[in-house]
Amino acid sequence: MKAAGIERFGGDVRELTLPDPRPPGPGEALISVRAAGVGPWDDIVRLGSWEVGLRPPMALGVAASGTVAAVGAAVDGWSVGDEVMTHPVPLLEQGCWSKLLLARADVLAAKPSAVSWEDAAAFPVPALTADQALGAAIGDSHAGRLLVHGAGGVTGQLIAALGVVIGAEVAATAGPRSVERLRQLGVAAVFDYHDDGWPAGVREWAGGAGVSAAINAAPAGEASALSVVADGGRLATITGAPPPPERGVTIVDVYVQADGGRLGRMAERLGDGEVGISVGGIYKLAEAAEALKIAVGGGGGGAVVLRV
Numbered sequence: 467m468k469a470a471g472i473e474r475f476g477g478d479v480r481e482l483t484l485p486d487p488r489p490p491g492p493g494e495a496l497i498s499v500r501a502a503g504v505g506p507w508d509d510i511v512r513l514g515s516w517e518v519g520l521r522p523p524m525a526l527g528v529a530a531s532g533t534v535a536a537v538g539a540a541v542d543g544w545s546v547g548d549e550v551m552t553h554p555v556p557l558l559e560q561g562c563w564s565k566l567l568l569a570r571a572d573v574l575a576a577k578p579s580a581v582s583w584e585d586a587a588a589f590p591v592p593a594l595t596a597d598q599a600l601g602a603a604i605g606d607s608h609a610g611r612l613l614v615h616g617a618g619g620v621t622g623q624l625i626a627a628l629g630v631v632i633g634a635e636v637a638a639t640a641g642p643r644s645v646e647r648l649r650q651l652g653v654a655a656v657f658d659y660h661d662d663g664w665p666a667g668v669r670e671w672a673g674g675a676g677v678s679a680a681i682n683a684a685p686a687g688e689a690s691a692l693s694v695v696a697d698g699g700r701l702a703t704i705t706g707a708p709p710p711p712e713r714g715v716t717i718v719d720v721y722v723q724a725d726g727g728r729l730g731r732m733a734e735r736l737g738d739g740e741v742g743i744s745v746g747g748i749y750k751l752a753e754a755a756e757a758l759k760i761a762v763g764g765g766g767g768g769a770v771v772l773r774v
Contacts, residue, residue: 469525469564470754475514490538501587503529519556527562531586578737588769616684744768
């Protein structure tokens with residue numbers, strides 16, 4: 467089986483020839499992969515800093531789209547030929563940068579027919595992160611005013627868009643190139659993160675006391691995001707570096723979790739056009755090393771995808 471991955475943790479990404487997966491067991495499905503997402507999180511796996519259930523030699527990749535090639539016993543709701551997307555962590559035999567992927571059936575979600583394979587492959591990790599981060603920041607309370615710090619990236623933009631969809635009044639920080647797109651998504655106010663005065667601008671926008679909730683998607687931006695949260699508010703961060711709590715602010719470190727039902731609901735929003743994903747670069751499996759380099763550097767102009 468053709469794949470792309472590593473022969474040791476910390477090693478270079480290269481093409482690999484790996485054994486085909488075993489037949490799916492109870493509660494499992496075999497996916498014929500059409501496209502696979504590439505993100506900075508894949509470099510964390512490459513370095514061995516995110517335990518996804520495998521040891522090298524291994525295919526990388528934690529998001530994919532494709533068709534169901536086989537199902538095991540006790541699998542309800544999925545049949546051979548179904549078009550799906552998935553974030554299948556913990557991985558069973560190999561990662562998603564491979565021709566065939568063995569996955570638990572409960573982490574699959576239906577791919578909307580109007581959505582491309584590439585968009586569907588790029589969507590799972592940002593979508594699940596956005597949904598979980600908004601749940602952590604807002605919960606069951608009235609949405610109110612929300613800051614998304616770092617909304618220019620793929621995941622941050624999706625968080626901002628979903629915040630608007632669920633009824634929050636959203637402010638965002640981003641670079642100048644992202645302003646028009648965020649405005650089109652319904653973001654109420656966009657602040658240039660290059661401007662040292664943006665936290666004061668956000669507090670003024672929120673009436674002086676600060677926002678009731680914030681989500682930090684900017685590496686090293688945790689303290690700045692916290693500074694604009696009102697006393698007793700909530701801050702969720704997706705960067706893995708939660709700041710020390712202060713002023714009664716509840717702080718949640720969001721770590722993306724595989725969830726087929728949750729991904730399915732987000733996929734319906736994608737299919738309905740409520741939210742979107744922007745793919746900036748599509749690469750061949752043999753170009754996986756270059757694709758990962760671009761994804762880590764953030765220079766792809768959108769999500770990065772491998773066409774498998």
